[in-house]
Amino acid sequence: xxxxxxxxxxxxxxxxxxxxxxxxxxxxxxxxxxxxxxxxxxxxxxxxxxxxxxxxxxxxxxxxxxxxxxxxxxxxxxxxx
Amino acid sequence: xxxxxxxxxxxxxxxxxxxxxxxxxxxxxxxxxxxxxxxxxxxxxxxxxxxxxxxxxxxxxxxxxxxxxxxxxxxxxxxxx
Numbered sequence: 001x002x003x004x005x006x007x008x009x010x011x012x013x014x015x016x017x018x019x020x021x022x023x024x025x026x027x028x029x030x031x032x033x034x035x036x037x038x039x040x041x042x043x044x045x046x047x048x049x050x051x052x053x054x055x056x057x058x059x060x061x062x063x064x065x066x067x068x069x070x071x072x073x074x075x076x077x078x079x080x081x
Numbered sequence: 082x083x084x085x086x087x088x089x090x091x092x093x094x095x096x097x098x099x100x101x102x103x104x105x106x107x108x109x110x111x112x113x114x115x116x117x118x119x120x121x122x123x124x125x126x127x128x129x130x131x132x133x134x135x136x137x138x139x140x141x142x143x144x145x146x147x148x149x150x151x152x153x154x155x156x157x158x159x160x161x162x
Contacts, residue, residue, distance in 0.1 A: 002117060008124050009124075010124065010126070020125075023125070023148065023149070026148050027144050027147075027148060030147050030148060032140060032143060032144055032147070034129055034130040034131055034140055035127055035128070035129055035130075035140065035144065036083060036128040036129070036130050037126075037127070037128035038125065038126070038127055038128075039125070039126045040123060040124070040125050040126075041123070041124045041125075041126075042121060042122070042123060042124060043089050043090075043091065043121070043122045043123060043124035044101075044104070044119065044120070044121050044122075045091070045118075045119070045120045045121075045122075046116055046118070046119055047116070047117040047118040047119075048115055048116055048117070049115045049116075049117050050115055059113060059115055059116065062113060063108050063113055063116065066108075066111050066113070067104065067107050067108055067111060068104070
């Protein structure tokens, strides 16, 4: 069975996010007020072939730890649809 | 009031996603089998100051249309936490 697993990878809260800061500046230049902060990360959709939801989740977590997220700078969250 | 609004920007389904394909190759080289497809997009957290949930959502949608997503290549989804 194929499970659709979502992995959200975000920069750690304590770190500066220069990409987010640049986008915030761009939004303000476009006249969009009221945006207090912007943080940008990655959203990864994995189609995982597995016997169960738990197995699919375990595969995705291993993928996130080994390749998708850099634990020095990023955190990740895994969820199965 | 500050609302935390999530914008998910993904490449259109009909388009190739070379970044996703490269990551899929990397996962296979690491010995992670069972991953049938990978698609990579952006996850943007906006902190929006607004009077209501609807107003925060409207601001985030305008931001997505004007700057965060490129409608030629990407789709986006907005959700308020």
